[in-house]
Amino acid sequence: MWERWIEVSLVYLLIYGLFNTSVGIIAGIFYLIPKYHMKILLVDFYEKVGRENILKLAIGNESLHQDSNDNGVRMVNFATSKNLVVKSTMFLH
Numbered sequence: 001m002w003e004r005w006i007e008v009s010l011v012y013l014l015i016y017g018l019f020n021t022s023v024g025i026i027a028g029i030f031y032l033i034p035k036y037h038m039k040i041l042l043v044d045f046y047e048k049v050g051r052e053n054i055l056k057l058a059i060g061n062e063s064l065h066q067d068s069n070d071n072g073v074r075m076v077n078f079a080t081s082k083n084l085v086v087k088s089t090m091f092l093h
Helices: 022-032 053-059 070-081
Strands: 012-015 040-045
Touching: 022 040, 022 053, 040 053, 053 070
Parallel strands: 012 040
Antiparallel strands: none
């Protein structure tokens, strides 16, 4: 019996202090990483992600803020476009 092994790499992206234009840079980095690699993105966007109903699938129910700021909306849009989720807002703090 033949077994097929697939090599999978884990890629961590640690970024701090992003401003409004940096989302495009991160999107460009994501295109350079092959699809079959597992990606973990740890970023400080200076964002506030609120409890808007339209964002619930991507962020969950446990956000600390009522309303999102501009960077929070950008982060959620980026995450959903890459099939990612915002895990820090899915658990009770």
